[in-house]
Amino acid sequence: MADRLFTVEGLKVSLPDMARKPLLGPAPMLDILHGLDFTLERNCITGIVGESGSGKSTLGRALVRLLEPSAGSVVFDGHDIAHLPEPALKPLRRDLQMIFQDPMSSLNPRRTIGAIIAAPMRHHGLADRIDERVAAALTRVGLPENFAARYRHQLSGGQRQRVGIARALALEPKFVLADEIVSGLDVSTQAQILTLLDQLASEMGLTIAFISHDLSVIRRLCRNTIVMRAGRIVEAGPTDALFAAPRETYTRELIAAIPLPEIDDDWLTR
């Protein structure tokens, strides 16, 4: 049996539904994840794909404990972190990192790239040899060391995404959540970032949850895949098998809807 970094059982998330909040009294709860069971294999990139609004980002936020599940267990590297209070979570946080979709809004415009990459290291008590560590983080993602002195507006979209990756990897975490990190990039930059991620994952022994709508990218990058719809897991397993012989109708519909860069006159009406 494969070694597992995450074992998740009965994961439920409910959030207050402000749209239906009465004038007085608390808002009714809206169930977003309806009890998910799954595992994430260690040293492996797992793709998470599925319907828009199905709860992929919510699931990701529960894994890195940006939100607390309403029920279920999330066992990470032997600890159930589902309901751990913040002080107990703190030592685990450096192993639970996240790369954001939009590096533009997640990078502070008034701080240098070096300061941005150093911040999480300082936060986790790694203030010694900080310039050296920042330089190593930049080199790792293929950026020149002197980029530490730049500001975000002096970088291209692909370079900003590399900075986001450098920041997440600076702490050498065990787990990285990547939520739609290439969807805003052009195909050339996307090709570079995917190759980089693939290489770093095997070099550093990373476990990555890679949320994406692009099934061609998932097919290329991810060993395992989880398919979601309406707050539930539809199907999960090795990516090869899932594409070769999808068991569920929804998975088949997803695969059939992938637009390939080829002219196909009646594709739209099929």
Next chain:
Amino acid sequence: MTAQPLCLSIGALSATLPNGDRVLRSVSLDVAAGEVHALVGESGAGKSMIGKALLGVLPPGVRQVEGSITLEGTRLETLAPAARRRLIGARTALIPQDPLTALNPSRRIGPQMTDRLTHILGWPAASARARIREMLAEVHIREPDRVIAAYPHELSGGMRQRVLIAAAFAAEPRLIVADEPTTALDVTVQKQILRLIADLQRRHGTAILFVTHDLGVVAKISQSVSVLYAGMVVERAPAPELFATPRHAYTKALMAATPRYTHPASSLQPVNSAVLAELALEVRAADTEWKRAHG
């Protein structure tokens, strides 16, 4: 290629930054009535800038220094600013690139969507509300009433994107500038949206300037394509021609960088340095000629 009259014609459009550098380098492109024209190219190529020039919302410091923009026969440069805004407001709509910044975080979705219909087009409030409910259903939003009452942060990325698509289509404009309209959508919803676009295009003759990175989407929705690099159109062709026989090395390189689930093992090549060097030469040549003509 098509006998349709032109909805939009952009001729030799150049725009400069405050330091005099051009962000748009003599861009020419035509969109026929009822046609989807795709605009592809790398990040920073100037795709959004073309849309902004057309809508008259160039960022501060960026100036249109040359060229013409003609919308359904009217040259926009000949209009007074107020008249130009009115014409643009009545005939065009924008699906902006970034749904989160385009929506006001402290207002509910419903009123944000009806604003355009009531304020710019003068619809009665009740018919505007009915229209947006209908449009939200058309973009396959499952619970339109929850979405209408929600604040932007309570919606997923794909739901916000569909809200903006529904708002743009609500008033049945003649031209829609759709800036990366389906990046946040799953492929089945994306396909339904592409179908909706094709359907509206057929029923109402709406023309669409479709900005995207995704050559898969280009192949499925567009009739013609402009490939942009550094604010310069490097190739323009009917879609079937572009995919069958791409002419420019840059177009070929973009196709090679696009992953296909049917070819999982093939390596993904970013645009290589030889192609980039060739493009740099073309940009230099264009700028030299422009400087000669403009002193």
